[in-house]
Amino acid sequence: SFSAIALASQCSITGLPIVRNISELPQDNYGRPGLSHITVAGSVLHGMKEVEVWLQTFSPGSHTPIHRHSCEEIFIVLKGSGTLHLASSSHQKYPGKPEEHLIFPNSTFHIPINDAHQVWNTNEHEDLQLLAILSRPPVKVFIYEGWFMPHTAAKLKFPYYWDEQCYQSPQKDEL
Amino acid sequence: SFSAIALASQCSITGLPIVRNISELPQDNYGRPGLSHITVAGSVLHGMKEVEVWLQTFSPGSHTPIHRHSCEEIFIVLKGSGTLHLASSSHQKYPGKPEEHLIFPNSTFHIPINDAHQVWNTNEHEDLQLLAILSRPPVKVFIYEGWFMPHTAAKLKFPYYWDEQCYQSPQKDEL
Ligand SMILES: [Zn+2]
Numbered sequence: 001s002f003s004a005i006a007l008a009s010q011c012s013i014t015g016l017p018i019v020r021n022i023s024e025l026p027q028d029n030y031g032r033p034g035l036s037h038i039t040v041a042g043s044v045l046h047g048m049k050e051v052e053v054w055l056q057t058f059s060p061g062s063h064t065p066i067h068r069h070s071c072e073e074i075f076i077v078l079k080g081s082g083t084l085h086l087a088s089s090s091h092q093k094y095p096g097k098p099e100e101h102l103i104f105p106n107s108t109f110h111i112p113i114n115d116a117h118q119v120w121n122t123n124e125h126e127d128l129q130l131l132a133i134l135s136r137p138p139v140k141v142f143i144y145e146g147w148f149m150p151h152t153a154a155k156l157k158f159p160y161y162w163d164e165q166c167y168q169s170p171q172k173d174e175l
Numbered sequence: 176s177f178s179a180i181a182l183a184s185q186c187s188i189t190g191l192p193i194v195r196n197i198s199e200l201p202q203d204n205y206g207r208p209g210l211s212h213i214t215v216a217g218s219v220l221h222g223m224k225e226v227e228v229w230l231q232t233f234s235p236g237s238h239t240p241i242h243r244h245s246c247e248e249i250f251i252v253l254k255g256s257g258t259l260h261l262a263s264s265s266h267q268k269y270p271g272k273p274e275e276h277l278i279f280p281n282s283t284f285h286i287p288i289n290d291a292h293q294v295w296n297t298n299e300h301e302d303l304q305l306l307a308i309l310s311r312p313p314v315k316v317f318i319y320e321g322w323f324m325p326h327t328a329a330k331l332k333f334p335y336y337w338d339e340q341c342y343q344s345p346q347k348d349e350l
């Protein structure tokens with residue numbers, strides 16, 4: 001069908017231009033209110049094997065889920081401000097009450113492997129725009145319903161929201 | 176001595192703030208004319224193990240060396256414009272004449288593993304500012320004196336310019 005062809009071509013990593021205009025890349029909220037996500041360079045969309053970059057914009061009051069992953073993640077704040085919630089307690093039973101850190105334009109922070117974290121746009125007047133850089137893509141995210149949910153109860157979301165459409169399991173890929 | 180103490184503290188990865196102001200991070204040309212380099216998040220300076228981010232500004236006419244590395248590298252152009260020279264010939268004897276690609280604000284590109292490349296600010300009127308994101312830090316760079324130098328003659332520069340001051344070999348670290 002036409003849509004299958006369109007999908008296949010949207011998901012193909014062959015014939016990508018070497019230099020891409022970020023403003024022309026697919027942008028969506030992937031079902032998450034207040035979010036705009038662009039995969040700038042990714043495993044599923046662009047064939048990256050070791051590192052992936054996202055450009056994300058959070059409207060006032062919006063936020064990521066509380067989550068952890070076993071890869072490294074670096075953030076760079078391009079615009080706006082907000083709050084990083086970070087629980088450095090991956091060796092405890094549950095994350096517990098997180099530390100709160102203000103984030104601001106031209107700030108950077110990284111998330112230690114497996115630490116539960118959440119990024120909030122706590123600025124009522126401005127969008128929060130940031131780059132997120134992750135190792136070992138595609139990311140395997142464990143989501144918590146609250147800070148006192150046990151680590152073992154956090155639920156794996158894989159493929160992640162923006163990887164769902166184009167992700168193919170390695171088995172399928174081999175067919 | 177005082178300078179040894181100052182150096183030790185500048186090179187220590189303990190006690191770093193979680194959120195850092197990029198404008199307040201060390202910035203230097205590390206002996207390369209026309210360059211401003213900031214390690215936003217790095218292996219040697221911040222203890223990253225899987226990914227590293229640089230913010231670099233090239234004055235008009237300045238450029239990187241012709242080089243290759245076996246890690247992935249993603250660029251994001253924040254300001255200015257220029258030219259990417261890219262030779263996809265890692266399986267040949269030498270890079271050969273590179274392809275030239277225009278780069279522009281809000282563009283992104285990544286360098287296939289081991290492809291020789293060079294980024295130029297070819298805009299006479301404006302600085303070129305970009306983010307470089309690399310996997311598997313600290314980077315091991317092989318530098319070519321020209322596009323027809325054999326791959327085997329390219330010279331390893333390790334630690335790289337901005338890693339020199341604080342890099343300690345694993346053996347020394349163990350003392
Ligand atoms: Zn995360």
Ligand SMILES: [Zn+2]
Pocket residue numbers: 242243244248286292
């Ligand atoms: Zn490079």
